[in-house]
Amino acid sequence: MLKKRIIPIQLLNGGRLVKSIEFGGFRDVGDPVKSSxxxxxxFADELILLNVAREPRSIASLLDVVVEVSKVSFMPLAIGGGIASSHDAAALIRNGADKVVMNTVAYRNLNVITETANRFGSQAVIVSIDVRWDPSMNDYVLYSNCGMTTEHVTLEQHIGRVIGAGAGEIMVQSIDRDGSMSGFDTKLINRAMAVSPAPVIGAGGSGNYDQLREAFLETGVSALACGSLFNFSDSNPLRAKAFLANYGLPFKKV
Structure with a gap:
């Protein structure tokens, strides 16, 4: 049985870590190197670090940070935010990232996924999909550019395209649940799981260990990414995995 993963997700803005609510209202939560x-x-299984600075959208602010983080962190690092080319992806990997996270570029140029996967392997490419529920459409709507640009493609279509281009993992994030600590959108995660042959990471809404248990058991998702749970409570990945192991969920032994 494949091991489940608990992945802290950290948001970088202007050299500092922040926490958002529905992709806005940033609160400072610390230093990226110390936190990592x-x-x-x-004993976090992995670490995701995303640049959420609105301007400029580039990897420049990530490069120095990933070098320093990689000196103190020996778990797999997934880095993203502002990747516009396979050269950007390669630069992040050369400087310490084990994986890169692509979002907006996955809608604009699938070749960036393919070129990166061909060079470093599909396991090095995570495509992040930001989603909001639209009551008027009675369906989910996808967004790029830090949740500011609507994308006119369905979740299923987009997952099919990026997997076909070479993505090795999908991260699906609920904008509605972001920072709410109200639990994961299991309906959204199940929609992604139904069409993705690659592992899926669920994100958005982590608030307590019971919510993690429900999301893992109700969806079979490979991993859950947590921000607020670890920023605003005394919770940590080691305690979370010890709690979840009591329900038969398999985690890497530490």
Whole structure:
């Protein structure tokens, strides 16, 4: 049985870590290097670090950070935010990232996924999909550009395209649940799971261990990404995995 994963997700803005609510209302939550070192000591399975600065959208602010984070963190690092080309992806991997996270570019140029996967392997490419529920359409709507641009493609169509281009993992994030600590959108995760042959990471809404248990058991998702749970409570990845192991969920032994 494949091991489940608990992945802290950190948002970088202007050199500092922030936490958002529905992709806005940023609150400062610390230093990226110190925080990453703490997660490393708490046996997080992986770490996701995303640049959410609105302007400029580039990897420039990520490069120095990933070098420093990789010095204190020995878990797999997934880095993204502002990737516009396979050269950007390669630069992040050369400087310490194990995986890259692509979002907006996955709608604009699938070749960036293909070129990166061909060079570093599909396991090095995560495509992040930001989604909001639209009551008027009675369906989910996809967004790019930090949740500011509507994309006119269905979740199923987009997952099919990026997997076909070479993506090795999908992260599906609920904008509605972001920062709410109200639990994961299991309906959204199940929609992604139904069409993705690649592992899926669920994100958005982590608030307590019971919500993690429900999301894992109700969806079979490979991993859950958590921000607020670890930023605004005394929870940590080690405690979360110990709790979840009591329900028969398999995690890497530490």
């Amino acid at each position: 070192s703490v997660y490393n000591s708490q």
